Amino acid sequence: MEIHDSRFKQVTKELAKNGVVIIFISIVIIIALLTNGKSIKMSNILNILVQTTTTGLISIGMTLVIIDRGIDLSVGGIAALSSAVGAICMKQLGFSWGICILIMLLIGLVFGLLNGLAVALLRMPAFICTMAMLQITRGSAHFLLGGTTVYGLPEEHSVFGQGTLLHIPLSIWILVLFTVSGAVFLKYTRFGRELYAMGGNPKAAWIAGINVNKNRIMIYVISGFMSAVAALIITSRIMCAQITIGEGIELDAIASAVIGGVSMAGGEGGVIGTVVGALIIVMVNNGLNLLAVSPYIQTAIKGLVIFSAITADLLRRRKQLKNS
């Protein structure tokens, strides 16, 4: 079995992309048929892409973390805190908009750094560290907002979430930008390859002279930064800061990565697959809404769809394996 597994893994890895791509295509087709075409109208496609941006961005950072055998549960909290502080600076402290954007990004970097330092230098288990950080960040946001919503952000702030470029929403461009650079980064930079090495065999990575700690800190900083970028887009879409921002987004981000072929055991996967994974999740949501499925049964169906899709994919690979 395990040998199978190891060989299986090989195949899995080779097919990871097509794997998720095949799931993706089948789901697109099925939903299109069920909604007789509504789902693939241009307007809806853009709608889906826009909905994917935030989870997508965060799942890109998450991908790096998971490749290094880590996990980052704090992303949603960081997004919430970044939003809260940003909005307060814009609205209540009246800082100039540009400064506020920088502050929002800075918050992502700072809390990412804290995660990185604790995980890399103190060797705190990533799960517990980032879970505590989730509570710290979301808690602070809750405290700052004190149960109110900070609204009435400056007009120009709407650009990230509501602006368009060449008739395509800016947020989509942002997602594309980060996805592509993420993919290039992983495949063509030394850091990218070292990351896979660390995930594949941490001890060997240290022996090979890779600066494991530096890289690891870097990874969590990036993840924090991506959360802040997501916060920019969210606040820009809802033009306010509010405590529930990013609630539960960590699960969606991790799920996107895993569906996209990233192995929780580390050392495998990439951002393209991850973003496709994120798309799949959004599409299922969107499809169920277009089909006006009863809200009481939607969650269950969502689970069933994901479960069956993955199952089908795994069985398909099994077959291919036998036949190879």
Next chain:
Amino acid sequence: MEIHDSRFKQVTKELAKNGVVIIFISIVIIIALLTNGKSIKMSNILNILVQTTTTGLISIGMTLVIIDRGIDLSVGGIAALSSAVGAICMKQLGFSWGICILIMLLIGLVFGLLNGLAVALLRMPAFICTMAMLQITRGSAHFLLGGTTVYGLPEEHSVFGQGTLLHIPLSIWILVLFTVSGAVFLKYTRFGRELYAMGGNPKAAWIAGINVNKNRIMIYVISGFMSAVAALIITSRIMCAQITIGEGIELDAIASAVIGGVSMAGGEGGVIGTVVGALIIVMVNNGLNLLAVSPYIQTAIKGLVIFSAITADLLRRRKQLKNS
């Protein structure tokens, strides 16, 4: 670094128990001082223990899963579904109470089995499988309850959550029972030892002739069962079934395990540590309530306390390491 790490790990392991125990004791003392003794009044100690039972029970199953390098996100959903079905059987279908209890436990076993089959036989990543199962179970619960609360359960049902034995709440006895048997089970049974082997090096375990699949299925069945037992206690305490039952309990359970010295990398840790971990989380909650800390800042403080406690513990071990 990694070499250090390996040594560090060894110490970690030796101290894991004392590690969590030391955190535990310090927190007990600090809170006792802050609440000038309120927190260690007998009534409050029982109160804390009672509050620990549900997370505690679920985290016991979770411990087994994590030792095998897995994760079970579906526990809360299974608890909710088990509660919903149980309550409906009692109240609306008027089945005899005993039958209903069996049905509730059965639901735990069945969905645990589904997880086990998917993870063991299909090699579905535990994270994605149990996440889907979480949606399926909680979604079904939502569908069955349809946004209503099923209340007015038969009097005798209050026994698990409100009954006492020798002046000590029954639920505490249940937790103790499962903790002790869990510990014995891990240390003294073939299954227990094989479990650590599977977590430590799955391939080697398989080659040593261990029936990895059978054991793995078993583990998830147990985890599902523990969720059902927790459901018994919850429904018995609030004497109704509601959709919010068990929400987010999976994170608390995992956190308890990790705080208790269980390694997410598998092959290490035990249930005693886990339950102490669960106690710590409840104690912090309880402490903040005894101090009537504003709910707007509680979450942040909770996170800070956990974070600093773990940090302190890690630094302490570092020191010991140097001195040894």
Next chain:
Amino acid sequence: MNDESINTSKGKTVLLNNISKHFGGIYALKGVNFDLTNEIHSIVGHNGAGKSTLVKILMGAEQPDEGTIFKNGKEVSFSSPREAQESGIAMVWQELANFPNLTITENLLMHRFKYDKFNKIDWKASHETAETYLKRININISPTMIMGKLTLAQQQLIEFAKALSYNPKILILDEPTSALSVTEQQIVYEKVNMIKSQNVSVVFISHKLDEILSLSDRITVLRDGRKIFTKNIRELDKQQIIDAIVGTDKKSNTNNILKPFQKISLKTRKEPVLKIKNLNLKRRLNDVSFNLYPGEVLGFSGVSGSGISDIGKILYGIEQEYSGTVIFNGNEYLPASPGRAVEAGFGYVPKNRKDEGIIPQMTVGDNIVLSALRNISICGFVNRKRRNEIINGVMDMIDLIPREPELRIDKLSGGNQQKGVIARWISKDSRVLIFDEPTRGVDVGAIAKIYSLIRQMAEKGLSVIVISSEFEEIHDIADRIVVLNRGRVAGEIDPCKQRWEDAFALAIK
């Protein structure tokens, strides 16, 4: 003291002065002095003698409790292997330290990739560079292959290629040939001699005394963390070295490896336990047929890629994509999984102890009884008394040191870990035992122990298959040797009548 050592360090490439190192209660090294000039300086010693620890200290992977390190006369201390690397030291680690999830190129070039003008990794150029590194040790595998898919032998060779590619001034080789079969070993020997001529200093650790004798200029013997002596090769012969390694007190049991075991005669053979017909495995095995008799030790020998390991894997249920028939005790036997195989009475010691053998987080004791649990547990509960009896019994049998059943097995020296994996099956009664390269990284004394144990078990009527590319060794202990060559049976050797060279000839012809 220090000045003196500075003087003595003059002209030496490296001087390790009075090095001590302990782990918990165990002393790995006690006041060891070691020096290196432009030479091949071998370190030998029993498993756990402290060889790897010594070189890890030189490489900066371990910090000594006491002692100083001088390099070219200057005192140095490396806090990480990287620093050692940057000062011109390269090492092949005893336990493979590679990235199974990455390509050969990435394993070779991890932080030395070729970059294009946008400072992106230029994969084409990188692969080409990697290819040249592979060419240097004349192996031709595509550098785009994933490391995890290669055979252990291939992986070990690539580690060697990597070390060479740094063009080090000092090269440390910790059992670089343990997984190699004769042909590949030759490659290593040539290269080592070549770079020595380019005045690179080499530290060479091995348990294969023949290669030690043929390669070394000087030999240092360690025992129980102490240095026994450093002598020039000319002053030494094999027996002296063996005595020094195992210690004169233990001398007695070392003799028997030199004299071959008495073989059971063909006449006394009964019905075969195993009848294997036309075993085929895609790209690996081709119509392999043989019989295995009760009480015999059957050897399988061949060079890398011969597929000898696959025979074990098939019989034990690891490899299932095979075709052909296996008759076990007269009826068809389908090895579906190791679990089933064990139930049927098979046992198996894998070649790759790190990935397929030990459970690193578990204690030595737990590792030993792992497969026996099913036999010593009553309604699920392990019988602690039996358990401890077994563990202590076996640890004595193959003198696994340190004798601490509750120590984590990954704290053991490589060879002792191997003993632990073997002990797992000695502790459990089986019908057929399969050993794949059982003596890999095991010291001379222990090799004798292990083979005499194998022999004893065979005499109890149990059948043993020993898979090994150590032609001499297997010639010493096997009743018959089946030689494989590129997945085909090249012939059968009767050790009583034929020499090991005959087997080797068949293997490479």
Next chain:
Amino acid sequence: GEQESTQAGTQKAVVSEGPLAGKAVDENGKPYILGYVLNETGSGWMSANMNYVKSLWERAGGKFYSFVSDYDMYKEISMMDDLMQMEPDAILLHPSDSYAIAPAVKKAKAAGYPVFAIDIGVMGEKVNSFVSTDQADMGYACGKYVLDNSSASKPAQILEIAGGLEQVAAQLRQKGFYEAVETSDYAEVVQTIDTGWSSDVAFDGIQDAFERNPDINVIFSHSDFMMQGILEGLRVKGKLVPKGEEGHITVVSIDADPLGLQGIREGHIDMCAENNPLTPSAVVINIILAELYGVDYKDEYVIEVPVVTAENVDSDARWANLPSGKYDEWSVADQDLFPTPVR
């Protein structure tokens, strides 16, 4: 009845009868589409609200779609986009957050959709009309009851069992309650437990609170949804004493759902501020029809808060006395705020 009556959007033709018959159908018989975006369906109140609106609209011959965001703002505004893909004739909102939904409302109105809000309003952007029982008023009613029943001789030591304080509903209910009690010297909120609308957490919170302060004599719950946890929590504390008997703890709450009414009957709950899901639903349906017919309407309608106590607990006016889950049997609530318009 629950399940099949909650098959929102399934195109089963609903028999058009009663006062609304044929109202939500245009001249050439095409049903009007109403899309409802709401924050949750987990609580009894929201379920009743959503299903009653749906039932009324379908009785009127219209087509009904619902989108539930589970308090995820980002999802909620995305749902507005999803909804617009289905080109509804009107959009009804019960938002998770009054401010965060504003941009989506703006977008919808720009796209020419009439937007209405029920129960929870929209801030920073005008909706066509907003119908509600004011959340703060409900909190205030509870506070007022507590004041009326406390005095210098027996000051009120109040334990607040909050819903999810990150949500407007909870925030406004808290605000209203505080406005009432802060005016008094002998009523004080001694502790607030944030339960995230969970009975289980409420149960634990009760234990903790009484450990700290045994003198608590009033409990204010943001919703009857946590009531089971509160009452059972009191029971194990031995403090579940019916009204009138020694040691009774005053319990005031919001919603007056079936659980609330039962509590009042058993004397465990003193008072509920009724949050009747029928009246605002009936009003908003009429207003939406008015919009479609081009009839004028005001941009806000506020329904005053009925206070439910033992005296009026059994009245037919109590929505929770209607057959639970059988929404299609619930008659069109008669209200005088806005009559059903005619085309």
